[in-house]
Amino acid sequence: MRRRREVILSAGWGLALGGMFGCLVPWWLGYWQVRWSAEIALWAAVLGMVLVGLGLVPIVGAFAAFVRAGGTPIPAASPPRLVITGWYRYVRNPIYVGFLIVLLGQALIFGSTGMLGYTAVAWGIGALAVRYYEQPRLARRFGTAYAQYRNAVPAWIPRLHPWRPDRKNPV
Template sequence: MNAYRLKPVRFPWPPFLYAVAIVAAFALGHLVRLPLPGRSVLILVGGLVLMAGMLLDLSALKTLITAKTTVMPHKAASHLITTGPYRITRNPIYVGYTLSTVGIGLILGNPWFVVAAIAAALVTDIVVVRREEMHLLARFGIKYESYCRQTRRWI
């Protein structure tokens, strides 16, 4: 049997990767200060970006729970989900994590969060998303291929 059919990864990497990115951004912000102009505008925009990320994440989780499939990235998917935010992106939870990390950085006036969010998204893509895609292809075949042709991986 195809190993990817059983489960995509052994460890739930995305939350861990984004947590490391946030800690790194805090540390870099203390070591190398990069001031951002327009503080009040950044707080407002950051709040909106953070809320958008959180709403996208919660909407994706609700969609998975409603469909009775796993929300954990290291568990096997029981259903191919193509509704809700999954109509827009194949990875709404990771997009939500990325937006939330950027939003926190804008609120705090710490541009390292933007760098950290991009780095976490890139590592997530390499370490997790590619394996998840192979898992979904092994489990759902042509239905997943069709979904991939219609829906972008990120945005």
């Protein structure tokens, strides 16, 4: 029953925030208008859709890792242990990274420089949230385990190979 609750909360939270900031706000700002010529539009749309699809992969994978760990990405319903599986072995912020890739895909689909600016602003807000809220919160909660993880796994550019905690001192 608890797992079902976590799945529903995670899916609802992801769809609400992703839908709002990944769809509704860009549409409202007028970034969802194709600006390419007909010759470029098809190729840009195909490449942009590939980026959107690729961006969704780490987002869904990260949500699944939270559910498997017994929680959700929502701070009030976070798992009891540090999530360092799946995409979190490559990058500390796979949801943010995936979201930025989705936004870049949209910028390409629509040929929108405004959407590129929106992506930069989204990254800046995400970076501030990570730096001033998430990292201190995780450091307080998980101490040395988080420090070890933070030192080994980059925040924004994924590692080429998955990180594995030290066998003698597992996280």
